[in-house]
Amino acid sequence: MSEERSLNFIEEIVEEDIASGTNSGRVLTRFPPEPNGYLHIGHAKSICLNFGLALKYGGQTNLRFDDTNPVKEDVEYVDSIKEDVKWLGFDWAEELYASDYFHQLYDFAVALIKKDLAYVDDSTAEEIAAQKGTPTEPGTPNPYRSRSVEENLQLFAEMKAGKYPDGAKVLRAKGDLASPNMHMRDPLMYRIKHAHHHRTGDQWCIYPMYDFAHGQSDAIEKITHSICTLEFVPHRELYNWFIEKLDIFPSKQYEFARLNLNYTVMSKRKLLQLVTEGHVEDWDDPRMPTISGLRRRGYTPESIREFCDRIGVAKRENMIDMGLLEFCIRENLNKTAWRRMAVLDPIKLVITNYPASQTETMFGENNPEVEGGEGGRDIPFSNELWIEREDFMEEPPKKFFRLGVGLSVRLKSAYIVTCTGFEKDANGNVTEVHCTYLPESRSGSDKSGLSVKGTIHWVSVPHAKSAEVRLYDRLFQVEDPSNEDHDFKEYLNPNSLQILPNALIENDLASAIPGKGYQFIRKGYFTLDKHSTPEKLVFNRTVTLKDGWVKK
RNA sequence: UGCCUGAUAGUAUAAAGGUAGUACGACGGUUUUUGGUACCGUUUGUCCAGGUUCGAAUCCUGGUCGGGCAACCA
Numbered sequence: 261m262s263e264e265r266s267l268n269f270i271e272e273i274v275e276e277d278i279a280s281g282t283n284s285g286r287v288l289t290r291f292p293p294e295p296n297g298y299l300h301i302g303h304a305k306s307i308c309l310n311f312g313l314a315l316k317y318g319g320q321t322n323l324r325f326d327d328t329n330p331v332k333e334d335v336e337y338v339d340s341i342k343e344d345v346k347w348l349g350f351d352w353a354e355e356l357y358a359s360d361y362f363h364q365l366y367d368f369a370v371a372l373i374k375k376d377l378a379y380v381d382d383s384t385a386e387e388i389a390a391q392k393g394t395p396t397e398p399g400t401p402n403p404y405r406s407r408s409v410e411e412n413l414q415l416f417a418e419m420k421a422g423k424y425p426d427g428a429k430v431l432r433a434k435g436d437l438a439s440p441n442m443h444m445r446d447p448l449m450y451r452i453k454h455a456h457h458h459r460t461g462d463q464w465c466i467y468p469m470y471d472f473a474h475g476q477s478d479a480i481e482k483i484t485h486s487i488c489t490l491e492f493v494p495h496r497e498l499y500n501w502f503i504e505k506l507d508i509f510p511s512k513q514y515e516f517a518r519l520n521l522n523y524t525v526m527s528k529r530k531l532l533q534l535v536t537e538g539h540v541e542d543w544d545d546p547r548m549p550t551i552s553g554l555r556r557r558g559y560t561p562e563s564i565r566e567f568c569d570r571i572g573v574a575k576r577e578n579m580i581d582m583g584l585l586e587f588c589i590r591e592n593l594n595k596t597a598w599r600r601m602a603v604l605d606p607i608k609l610v611i612t613n614y615p616a617s618q619t620e621t622m623f624g625e626n627n628p629e630v631e632g633g634e635g636g637r638d639i640p641f642s643n644e645l646w647i648e649r650e651d652f653m654e655e656p657p658k659k660f661f662r663l664g665v666g667l668s669v670r671l672k673s674a675y676i677v678t679c680t681g682f683e684k685d686a687n688g689n690v691t692e693v694h695c696t697y698l699p700e701s702r703s704g705s706d707k708s709g710l711s712v713k714g715t716i717h718w719v720s721v722p723h724a725k726s727a728e729v730r731l732y733d734r735l736f737q738v739e740d741p742s743n744e745d746h747d748f749k750e751y752l753n754p755n756s757l758q759i760l761p762n763a764l765i766e767n768d769l770a771s772a773i774p775g776k777g778y779q780f781i782r783k784g785y786f787t788l789d790k791h792s793t794p795e796k797l798v799f800n801r802t803v804t805l806k807d808g809w810v811k812k
Numbered sequence: 813u814g815c816c817u818g819a820u821a822g823u824a825u826a827a828a829g830g831u832a833g834u835a836c837g838a839c840g841g842u843u844u845u846u847g848g849u850a851c852c853g854u855u856u857g858u859c860c861a862g863g864u865u866c867g868a869a870u871c872c873u874g875g876u877c878g879g880g881c882a883a884c885c886a
Binding site for chain 2 (some may be wrong): 575
């Protein structure tokens with residue numbers, strides 16, 4: 261059986277509820293994004309939590325768009341969110357929108373007015389803020405607070421009818437102006453916005469606030485466990501207050517700590533800024549921590565789910581090391597990526613004792629991690645090869661297991677060669693490396709009896725194809741770009757993207773499959789970029805291989 | 813200086829009064845036609861001070877430090 265794994269605190273709550281018969285053991289969660297940006301890895305944590313809980317306890321999860329602020333929201337975001345959730349591997353029970361409930365929410369508001377628990381306030385935003393007091397001083401009521409139920413009913417109806425301009429009036433709950441919880445000091449329920457909504461069009465000119473939409477939507481859907489992040493803890497009292505006063509289904513809110521990843525930012529506002537100001541190509545730029553960016557970069561859904569599983573769920577603030585995400589994708593790709601050879605920074609290797617007119621076909625298995633190798637491909641070999649510039653040194657240090665005059669290496673899937681010399685240009689740059697090969701050392705039928713320490717990758721000069729390869733580094737230079745000391749953009753890493761226009765790749769890579777991960781042997785994992793074409797191949801580096809080689 | 817919240821190796825996360833464990837990282841080793849993978853080993857921790865108890869990461873008291881809260885955002 262599966263080994264015993266400890267529960268996170270939310271799983272414990274759910275198991276207690278099931279054991280005690282709360283909601284008859286029913287589990288219904290929801291993932292409630294606002295369609296005002298693309299989903300990022302932080303959302304993935306929430307998605308895995310909400311959908312994972314339902315999967316684990318035989319429940320379901322609704323996808324509900326929290327679309328109560330038309331000026332910030334757009335269908336483009338709705339579409340991307342749906343695509344990303346599906347790509348991550350989750351199926352929602354129902355696709356819902358808070359805007360589906362606008363009529364019902366309006367009726368809820370009317371019900372509260374009738375109970376004298378809500379009133380129309382003509383104050384300006386500034387006046388309301390001033391009247392709210394401070395955390396240490398209670399708020400002060402204004403004259404509008406004592407309007408009659410009838411007047412409030414009429415004014416609210418007029419707000420809905422479009423009689424007033426934006427900002428002229430708001431509907432507020434009659435809470436407790438002296439509450440130590442600022443959210444209870446007569447919170448706003450509705451504001452006037454003559455704005456076009458991506459779903460309801462111009463049907464409404466008043467829109468509910470988060471606090472008067474979210475819990476009510478949960479209740480309408482009979483959500484059992486409404487899971488959100490820590491910053492909503494102070495909202496919970498209000499969440500429960502509305503549910504109690506409205507006497508609707510008692511959904512319960514639970515809060516967990518959001519994901520923070522070092523060397524990146526995780527707020528939609530900041531990510532949007534990177535996009536609009538052109539610091540990155542788009543929301544799906546492979547350097548972005550967005551789901552679409554990670555996908556384009558070559559991350560797999562499995563690796564992201566594994567990551568979310570490993571980081572855990574708790575209530576303390578955390579900063580996860582990017583290295584863990586990288587570990588997860590390496591672990592996944594190591595098992596699935598096909599091995600290919602590509603030379604990113606080429607230098608020519610000439611095999612002086614190999615006939616210039618000769619060509620041989622070598623064999624390379626696709627994946628050594630799988631029994632049988634998942635088949636393989638032919639690799640053309642000739643007397644002139646491209647090898648990695650860094651695999652040759654004029655004066656190699658002691659434990660350099662690559663090429664240098666007198667040193668021998670195995671050419672992956674081919675022969676053992678011994679370096680005999682090299683050529684330089686006028687500037688002192690090495691232009692060509694010379695070597696001889698051992699005919700009896702052919703890979704697979706090696707009778708040389710030799711064993712060399714190093715193996716290097718190569719591509720045959722006459723057979724090589726060229727490709728653009730994009731190498732990515734962290735987007736920011738500091739662990740926490742969101743610290744308050746500076747504008748986060750000052751920490752952008754100017755070298756986060758390095759483009760190699762003319763990398764040389766083995767010819768088989770010309771038929772690389774979009775979306776598939778490839779390991780360029782010894783260099784890392786790569787995948788085709790969305791802009792790649794058969795005429796101009798473009799590869800993104802997903803992640804490097806772990807490098808145990810420390811230069812002395 | 814009000815209220816809410818939290819604090820366990822470098823980073824995360826377990827231990828529900830009874831041996832502080834796991835993962836990632838780091839370091840060292842074995843294997844290797846990828847300096848990858850795999851495998852083995854080492855390293856580092858209960859915020860502080862009291863108290864209760866045979867026994868405290870856990871319970872109590874008081875501190876310290878971190879995060880959040882006064883948007884017509886969610």
